Amino acid sequence: MSDLQRLERHACFGGWQDVYRHHSASLGCAMNFGVYLPPQARQRPCSVLYWLSGLGCTEQNFITKAGAQRRASELGLILVAPDTSPRGAAVADDPAYDLGQGAGFYVNATQAPWSAHYRMYDYVVEELPALIEAAFAVRPGLRGVAGHSMGGHGALVVALRNPGRYRSVSAFAPIVAPSRVPWGEKAFSAYLGSDRTTWAAYDAVALVQQATGERLPLLVDQGEADEFLGRELHPEWLQQACALVGHPLTLRRHAEYDHGYYFVASFIDDHLDWHARALAG
Numbered sequence: 001m002s003d004l005q006r007l008e009r010h011a012c013f014g015g016w017q018d019v020y021r022h023h024s025a026s027l028g029c030a031m032n033f034g035v036y037l038p039p040q041a042r043q044r045p046c047s048v049l050y051w052l053s054g055l056g057c058t059e060q061n062f063i064t065k066a067g068a069q070r071r072a073s074e075l076g077l078i079l080v081a082p083d084t085s086p087r088g089a090a091v092a093d094d095p096a097y098d099l100g101q102g103a104g105f106y107v108n109a110t111q112a113p114w115s116a117h118y119r120m121y122d123y124v125v126e127e128l129p130a131l132i133e134a135a136f137a138v139r140p141g142l143r144g145v146a147g148h149s150m151g152g153h154g155a156l157v158v159a160l161r162n163p164g165r166y167r168s169v170s171a172f173a174p175i176v177a178p179s180r181v182p183w184g185e186k187a188f189s190a191y192l193g194s195d196r197t198t199w200a201a202y203d204a205v206a207l208v209q210q211a212t213g214e215r216l217p218l219l220v221d222q223g224e225a226d227e228f229l230g231r232e233l234h235p236e237w238l239q240q241a242c243a244l245v246g247h248p249l250t251l252r253r254h255a256e257y258d259h260g261y262y263f264v265a266s267f268i269d270d271h272l273d274w275h276a277r278a279l280a281g
């Protein structure tokens with residue numbers, strides 16, 4: 001039985017921006033997530049877009065900064081935005097912003113002390129959708145996933161690893177190959193250990209190259225003035241991998257945009273349209 005508790009409710013573009021808390025069995029702690037319910041959800045089941053946020057974020061960053069609710073209300077899309085890691089005094093942490101709480105990297109950790117709670121992959125792929133589909137009027141199986149930076153990595157990975165589970169995927173400034181950049185090397189060493197062969201299961205570039213079945217089209221937006229572009233993101237690696245295996249990719253580069261939510265807010269409508277098209281019907 002769900003212990004779903006509503007923490008916030010705000011009228012927003014004819015619908016509701018809510019925040020909920022529940023006990024997560026995958027993570028072994030309380031978790032918050034935001035849900036935007038468009039006005040159409042009062043009348044009929046709607047499709048769901050899951051949003052995965054980046055380093056240092058909670059469920060609040062996307063719902064307060066991306067400005068996604070206006071278009072979602074027009075399209076009749078439910079938006080679900082979970083926190084980015086397990087939380088709490090009993091949960092392992094690190095003082096750095098890029099490890100521990102706020103930096104779950106959407107993996108199932110295998111290494112102590114992280115393995116006790118850090119199972120964000122299972123949470124995002126299995127537990128949260130099951131909860132959403134039981135608690136809200138959603139169209140079964142009609143799911144999309146999107147994200148930003150660490151969350152862009154998460155969105156690409158969960159979609160590429162689960163053919164048929166998502167109808168659409170998109171990302172803003174994603175970490176496309178965490179196995180090969182400092183943020184990912186640090187997190188994966190801690191969460192997954194030193195055997196790099198285990199890292200490929202969470203690396204979008206590796207997954208694109210390995211895929212044999214479904215080739216879900218990818219939409220990626222990248223700012224050219226992104227302070228993390230050359231060190232952590234490398235969209236060209238995804239472009240090369242997609243070209244090599246014929247994986248459909250729309251990569252859009254935007255002069256002058258940096259890494260932050262001003263960039264996300266500038267192009268979020270395009271992403272919502274992309275998902276709504278795939279989720280229609």
Ligand SMILES: N[C@@H](CCC(=O)N[C@@H](CSC=O)C(=O)NCC(=O)O)C(=O)O
Nearest residue numbers: 054055056057061097149150151260261
């Ligand atoms: N200097 C920041 C670094 C954290 C940061 O930039 N986080 C980004 C995502 S980066 C990759 O996942 C973010 O989304 N921040 C939240 C926001 O509202 O902008 C720090 O020290 O925290």
